[in-house]
Amino acid sequence: MKTAAPGPSASKERRGSLTTISGRPIxxxxxxxxxxxxxxxxxxxxxxxxxxxxxIHPTGYRGRLWTMRQFAGFGTPEETNARYxxxxxxxxxxxxxxxxxxxxxxxxxxxxxSLGEVGKCGVNVTSLADMETLFxxxxxxxxTTSMTINSPASMIFAMYLVVAEKQGxxxxxxxxxxxxxxxxxxxxxxxxxxxxxxxxRLITDVFAFCAERVPRWxxxxxxxxxxxxxxxxxxxxxxxxxRDGVEYVQYGVxxxxxxxxxxxxxxxxxNSHSDFFEEIAKYRAARRIWAHVMRDRFKAKNxxxxxxxxxxxxxxxxLTAQQPYNNVVRTALQAMAAVLGGTxxxxxxxLDEALALPTxxxxxxxxxxxxxxxxxTGVTNIVDPLGGSYxxxxxxxxxxxxxxxxxxxxDRMGGMVAAIEEGYPQREVAExxxxxxxxxEQRDKIIVGVNDFVAAEDEPIxxxxxxxxxxxxxxxxxxxxxxTRDNGRVRAALDALKEGARGSANTMPxxxxxxxxxxxxxxxxxxxxxxxxxxxxxPII
Amino acid sequence: MHKIxxxxxxxxxxxxxxxxxxxxxxxxxxxxxxxxTGLRQTPEQIxxxxxxxxxxxxxxxxxxxxxxxxxxxxxxxxxxxGLQDVLVVVGGIIPDVDIPKLNExxxxxIFLPGTPMQEIVDFLTRNVRSRVET
Numbered sequence: 279m280k281t282a283a284p285g286p287s288a289s290k291e292r293r294g295s296l297t298t299i300s301g302r303p304i305x306x307x308x309x310x311x312x313x314x315x316x317x318x319x320x321x322x323x324x325x326x327x328x329x330x331x332x333x334i335h336p337t338g339y340r341g342r343l344w345t346m347r348q349f350a351g352f353g354t355p356e357e358t359n360a361r362y363x364x365x366x367x368x369x370x371x372x373x374x375x376x377x378x379x380x381x382x383x384x385x386x387x388x389x390x391x392s393l394g395e396v397g398k399c400g401v402n403v404t405s406l407a408d409m410e411t412l413f414x415x416x417x418x419x420x421x422t423t424s425m426t427i428n429s430p431a432s433m434i435f436a437m438y439l440v441v442a443e444k445q446g447x448x449x450x451x452x453x454x455x456x457x458x459x460x461x462x463x464x465x466x467x468x469x470x471x472x473x474x475x476x477x478x479r480l481i482t483d484v485f486a487f488c489a490e491r492v493p494r495w496x497x498x499x500x501x502x503x504x505x506x507x508x509x510x511x512x513x514x515x516x517x518x519x520x521r522d523g524v525e526y527v528q529y530g531v532x533x534x535x536x537x538x539x540x541x542x543x544x545x546x547x548x549n550s551h552s553d554f555f556e557e558i559a560k561y562r563a564a565r566r567i568w569a570h571v572m573r574d575r576f577k578a579k580n581x582x583x584x585x586x587x588x589x590x591x592x593x594x595x596x597l598t599a600q601q602p603y604n605n606v607v608r609t610a611l612q613a614m615a616a617v618l619g620g621t622x623x624x625x626x627x628x629l630d631e632a633l634a635l636p637t638x639x640x641x642x643x644x645x646x647x648x649x650x651x652x653x654x655t656g657v658t659n660i661v662d663p664l665g666g667s668y669x670x671x672x673x674x675x676x677x678x679x680x681x682x683x684x685x686x687x688x689d690r691m692g693g694m695v696a697a698i699e700e701g702y703p704q705r706e707v708a709e710x711x712x713x714x715x716x717x718x719e720q721r722d723k724i725i726v727g728v729n730d731f732v733a734a735e736d737e738p739i740x741x742x743x744x745x746x747x748x749x750x751x752x753x754x755x756x757x758x759x760x761x762t763r764d765n766g767r768v769r770a771a772l773d774a775l776k777e778g779a780r781g782s783a784n785t786m787p788x789x790x791x792x793x794x795x796x797x798x799x800x801x802x803x804x805x806x807x808x809x810x811x812x813x814x815x816x817p818i819i
Numbered sequence: 820m821h822k823i824x825x826x827x828x829x830x831x832x833x834x835x836x837x838x839x840x841x842x843x844x845x846x847x848x849x850x851x852x853x854x855x856t857g858l859r860q861t862p863e864q865i866x867x868x869x870x871x872x873x874x875x876x877x878x879x880x881x882x883x884x885x886x887x888x889x890x891x892x893x894x895x896x897x898x899x900x901g902l903q904d905v906l907v908v909v910g911g912i913i914p915d916v917d918i919p920k921l922n923e924x925x926x927x928x929i930f931l932p933g934t935p936m937q938e939i940v941d942f943l944t945r946n947v948r949s950r951v952e953t
Contacts, residue, residue, distance in 0.1 A: 385832070394886075399883050508836075599932040708844075738915065
């Protein structure tokens with residue numbers, strides 16, 4: 279009797295779930311049948327051609343490599359300025375500012391909630407004086423800067439503009455990005471100040487201001503990174519981020535802006551997690567979905583409005599405190615996924631980030647990881663090398679389909695602001711986070727060094743320790759500032775800001791005036807708190 | 820035997836609440852009564868919640884590095900209110916050098932990244948019960 283030829287067989291598969299990190303079941307094999315519905319011209323297109331599934335540039339990285347942009351900031355502006363100069367010297371090609379929690383929350387160092395937080399998670403910037411120190415000796419006309427700042431984005435951006443002006447750099451030529459994405463704060467990172475609707479106004483004010491005055495600035499970085507870190511699946515990251523993008527465009531259009539006047543300056547920010555192919559598919563799907571949204575839903579005419587540009591950061595949440603050197607390997611693989619997905623810029627995490635902010639040596643190694651991918655692996659010689667893979671194309675289409683289903687649900691709720699007010703994305707993310715943790719507890723998902731391959735004892739590594747001296751120095755400087763500046767001018771500027779916020783004036787020029795008078799972040803944010811109040815969420819577990 | 824009552828709190832300015840929420844849910848699934856305070860609680864608010872809820876334990880989630888300011892203040896306020904029987908545990912990013920200092924002020928349960936949820940459930944069950952019995 280003839281036995282069947284050895285072929286794909288379930289009995290030979292490993293036990294445990296054969297799913298992605300997001301819980302997506304993966305088949306044993308993908309074949310032409312999985313991509314039978316795809317039409318090359320319609321659904322993929324060559325790189326640089328609508329719908330940009332294969333990339334927004336015809337030449338990929340053959341023309342220009344991605345920007346190696348390492349997020350950094352700690353302690354005082356003096357200390358961070360020194361780190362920036364070191365990163366630029368090591369071959370970093372752009373700056374990325376990490377602010378501390380008081381700055382991110384619009385509080386001065388002397389506020390009661392700032393106790394113990396000054397300079398801990400990033401650099402403390404209280405006033406224009408700190409911003410001048412932060413960029414001292416760095417030519418803002420020659421570099422691009424990304425600033426991770428959201429609720430007080432307008433205030434910090436105004437400071438950057440004034441520093442540039444003092445350096446003699448024209449706003450016309452200034453380039454960089456402010457994160458300025460409040461919706462993901464409500465969904466995931468929770469660094470909100472004002473309720474959603476006035477928060478959206480601050481953002482559309484920046485769109486309008488930059489379209490006229492700072493035309494090369496990226497006015498927003500619509501971020502999935504934090505949504506993913508909070509526990510979302512790959513599909514949820516993609517869906518909520520892109521639907522946030524839709525909301526911003528809709529608000530811009532609703533305030534009377536021409537879609538092609540501001541949409542080319544929108545950018546995105548995604549996570550690169552550990553599930554290699556699912557991440558690559560996510561970036562490809564993102565480009566295809568966005569191209570259709572902008573052309574078909576918003577009737578944008580300018581191809582630059584259709585093109586999704588994005589920054590990527592490797593997944594901080596995947597890093598482990600146990601056996602920290604393993605994190606170098608995780609980060610390298612995640613970075614490779616981002617590159618194969620066609621990212622425009624990249625931050626690679628340092629090996630010590632589950633323990634503390636990175637040391638200089640750890641930050642340099644993280645940058646070297648990118649340089650090795652760029653210059654030694656050869657992956658930059660070809661555009662979208664995985665295009666046409668039955669598996670990757672199928673994953674790309676599946677992620678697109680799941681995203682569009684989320685779009686329908688959120689549209690039915692009345693948009694993302696309404697969905698957030700109902701707690702919908704917050705619940706979805708919390709649910710996924712809990713499900714993943716259970717999978718780890720049950721060892722359905724293995725994390726090397728944590729729930730398997732555990733070492734008896736970890737060799738300790740040296741970490742950066744931020745003491746209280748940064749807080750003391752920032753407090754002393756604030757004290758001095760309040761004594762030496764023209765306080766009458768500060769009061770007048772803050773009053774004008776409140777008046778503008780009550781009406782419909784664009785808040786940006788008013789903030790630039792307040793910054794020139796050396797008003798602090800806390801004072802400017804408080805002025806708007808007086809007008810708009812503060813948001814408080816209903817905690818969901 | 821009454822259900823163990825735990826206040827889970829996020830002190831300070833940090834909004835990263837994934838850990839706090841996952842733990843809150845795990846404790847609830849393990850049969851405890853969980854009161855989650857939400858974000859940006861001052862030590863005063865946390866201790867007031869523990870008093871009002873008649874809590875057996877407080878779990879503080881701190882990732883921002885502010886623990887050496889927040890934890891001593893919570894312990895001091897608990898003593899002032901006569902709540903020294905309330906068990907305090909901390910989860911988050913705590914540098915090695917700070918662990919003995921936290922132990923010294925009476926915080927024995929310190930849970931670092933990667934801790935299994937079951938370990939936290941067991942710790943609370945064991946330590947709250949022994950306090951109740953003594």
